[in-house]
Amino acid sequence: GENVEQHPSTLSVQEGDSAVIKCTYSDSASNYFPWYKQELGKRPQLIIDIRSNVGEKKDQRIAVTLNKTAKHFSLHITETQPEDSAVYFCAPIQEDSGGGADGLTFGKGTHLIIQP
Amino acid sequence: DAGVTQSPTHLIKTRGQHVTLRCSPISGHKSVSWYQQVLGQGPQFIFQYYEKEERGRGNFPDRFSARQFPNYSSELNVNALLLGDSALYLCASREWGTDTQYFGPGTRLTVL
Numbered sequence: 001g002e003n004v005e006q007h008p009s010t011l012s013v014q015e016g017d018s019a020v021i022k023c024t025y026s027d028s029a030s031n032y033f034p035w036y037k038q039e040l041g042k043r044p045q046l047i048i049d050i051r052s053n054v055g056e057k058k059d060q061r062i063a064v065t066l067n068k069t070a071k072h073f074s075l076h077i078t079e080t081q082p083e084d085s086a087v088y089f090c091a092p093i094q095e096d097s098g099g100g101a102d103g104l105t106f107g108k109g110t111h112l113i114i115q116p
Numbered sequence: 117d118a119g120v121t122q123s124p125t126h127l128i129k130t131r132g133q134h135v136t137l138r139c140s141p142i143s144g145h146k147s148v149s150w151y152q153q154v155l156g157q158g159p160q161f162i163f164q165y166y167e168k169e170e171r172g173r174g175n176f177p178d179r180f181s182a183r184q185f186p187n188y189s190s191e192l193n194v195n196a197l198l199l200g201d202s203a204l205y206l207c208a209s210r211e212w213g214t215d216t217q218y219f220g221p222g223t224r225l226t227v228l
Contacts, residue, residue: 034215043220043222044159044219046216046217049215103162104161104217105161106160107158109158
């Protein structure tokens, strides 16, 4: 099975600064790499994802980079705002043509704190 | 357009009891997955169902079971509840063959 590690477990940054969260995985067959954001008491929500044939993807202030050789991918948030405060989870998975038989394996999460 | 819905929102049970949690997927989504999220941890995969058949199972004891109905809604059953079963139970749906899973608001189960 997939072993997933996230670093750091807690990240505190000043509002307006950038934040980077790294996810390391073990299964070289993983080909889909999503990041989820979970605010306190709410459901996880997909914020960005990337597939193995792409090295980087950006959506406004959020970007994800992938290094398949080293088996890690990172979430980058620029110009952080108070509403970015949440727990962020990575969940790499191998998706096959049948839609995948196994569920997502989540990391333990990174608590991002935006200091005003 | 409604998202994934779950019921009940909160539930309190005592050890040894059983519980049934319910999930309705997004319209058109035929795949439903269940996850357990213990406080301070990431969600852990329990089951995946597609077209009423179990397609995947995580590392959970046989006390956990699930089923999917013809309308693609799903139930998660847990028997002989333990204190350690206290968690947020999340349901997620997706279109078969696509990657993105959409989560419901969860059911908060407390076992006393």
